[in-house]
Amino acid sequence: MAANTKEKAPATKTIRLYKDSDRYKRDVQVIINGRVYLIQRGVDVKVPVSVAEVLEHAQAQSQLAIEVSDSIGRRN
Numbered sequence: 001m002a003a004n005t006k007e008k009a010p011a012t013k014t015i016r017l018y019k020d021s022d023r024y025k026r027d028v029q030v031i032i033n034g035r036v037y038l039i040q041r042g043v044d045v046k047v048p049v050s051v052a053e054v055l056e057h058a059q060a061q062s063q064l065a066i067e068v069s070d071s072i073g074r075r076n
Contacts, residue, residue, distance in 0.1 A: 013052040017041040030054050 018024050019042030028039045030051050037051050 010048040012046045013049050014044050014046050016044050
């Protein structure tokens, strides 16, 4: 009897990354465990949930950095 070797496809999530004609026009590269994902901006893209999570965490960290920077600037 042969073992079932079919792997389950990873869960996906549809995302859309902001795009403009200046700073946010290039595709976004995400690397997880050696796998490279190149995410196109401005269109709906299905990505593994882990990629969406990495992008969400990156956005949250950027927002936190802005808030901390702003609060330091107000103290001076």
